[in-house]
Amino acid sequence: MRSGFVAILGRPNVGKSTLVNAMLSKKVSIVSPKAQTTRDAVLGILTEADTQIVFLDTPGIYFGKEKLDSHMRRSAFSSSREVDAIVYLLDAGDIDLARDFKIIDSIHSEAPIFFVLNKIDLIDPETGKKILGQIRDKYPTRPIIEASLKNNFGLKEIKAAVIPTLSGEAPFYPEDWLTDRNLDYQAKEIIREKMLYFLDKEVPHSSAVKITSFKVVKDALSIEALVVVDRESHKAIVIGKGGAMIKKISMAARQEMEKRWHRRVSSLVLKVEARPGWRSRVKDLVELGYGDTGE
Ligand SMILES: Nc1nc2c(ncn2[C@@H]2O[C@H](COP(=O)(O)OP(=O)(O)OP(=O)(O)O)[C@@H](O)[C@H]2O)c(=O)[nH]1
Numbered sequence: 048m049r050s051g052f053v054a055i056l057g058r059p060n061v062g063k064s065t066l067v068n069a070m071l072s073k074k075v076s077i078v079s080p081k082a083q084t085t086r087d088a089v090l091g092i093l094t095e096a097d098t099q100i101v102f103l104d105t106p107g108i109y110f111g112k113e114k115l116d117s118h119m120r121r122s123a124f125s126s127s128r129e130v131d132a133i134v135y136l137l138d139a140g141d142i143d144l145a146r147d148f149k150i151i152d153s154i155h156s157e158a159p160i161f162f163v164l165n166k167i168d169l170i171d172p173e174t175g176k177k178i179l180g181q182i183r184d185k186y187p188t189r190p191i192i193e194a195s196l197k198n199n200f201g202l203k204e205i206k207a208a209v210i211p212t213l214s215g216e217a218p219f220y221p222e223d224w225l226t227d228r229n230l231d232y233q234a235k236e237i238i239r240e241k242m243l244y245f246l247d248k249e250v251p252h253s254s255a256v257k258i259t260s261f262k263v264v265k266d267a268l269s270i271e272a273l274v275v276v277d278r279e280s281h282k283a284i285v286i287g288k289g290g291a292m293i294k295k296i297s298m299a300a301r302q303e304m305e306k307r308w309h310r311r312v313s314s315l316v317l318k319v320e321a322r323p324g325w326r327s328r329v330k331d332l333v334e335l336g337y338g339d340t341g342e
């Protein structure tokens with residue numbers, strides 16, 4: 048058995064969580080069209096006959112000023128230590144190589160880095176060649192894999208590249224584990240995912256979700272959660288006219304939970320609270336699960 052850890056790094060929105068879900072053929076990490084979806088390192092564990100690859104999905108790297116931004120940056124960079132390989136994703140449809148090069152040069156790790164140029168479905172081959180050339184000029188010896196991960200294209204090549212780097216000889220996790228995150232964590236992430244889909248980005252980006260009750264009632268799950276927003280005006284937006292928006296978020300989240308867990312969710316009650324400035328207050332960050340800011 049070969050086993051080991053592979054960190055997935057890159058700027059926000061390049062498709063890191065999409066990669067991990069595609070590798071597992073199962074959603075373990077939330078995905079959205081908006082940047083800064085993932086906030087913590089999340090494991091996606093792929094166990095096959097003679098290999099176990101533990102992928103670390105990480106928050107997109109950007110240099111925001113809130114303490115919440117520090118938590119996300121720290122989760123990403125610390126994931127790159129003590130792994131066997133790093134997969135660094137770039138979005139072919141949104142190229143800004145100067146920024147990527149700055150991030151790549153600040154990754155302090157002994158592990159080999161494989162570049163993946165994702166979303167090649169969005170560009171023509173000529174543009175692709177030009178981008179590949181620019182990356183090769185800067186890093187002549189590093190392999191680059193072209194991918195369209197939304198369409199499962201490039202998965203085999205990424206797997207083939209990382210497997211030889213795995214240094215473990217026994218599985219790190221039980222065979223039937225797909226992720227290290229419990230149902231509470233998954234529930235809060237699913238609620239955040241639906242907020243990212245239905246609301247303009249400023250609102251979900253400055254919100255957090257905390258599960259306040261998680262019970263099994265007659266074989267079905269009954270969940271209560273608190274949605275913390277940054278402003279009173281955001282509270283009104285999340286609740287919507289006559290409660291229409293919060294109902295929409297709750298229904299979509301319930302459906303997603305049932306699909307993911309194969310269990311009935313009989314109720315999902317969401318309460319909304321405004322806590323101006325929570326993203327920079329240590330007490331709130333700790334309570335909401337983002338306490339590791341490195342300070
Ligand atoms: N066109 C296209 N879109 C893709 C591809 N892969 C991912 N996406 C889309 O890109 C968006 C971002 O994907 P995510 O997987 O959430 O990206 P991420 O890198 O995890 O983002 P953060 O968590 O914010 O850092 C989603 O809308 C995906 O559906 C691809 O190959 N082609």
Ligand SMILES: [Mg+2]
Nearest residue numbers: 063064084085
């Ligand atoms: Mg993500």
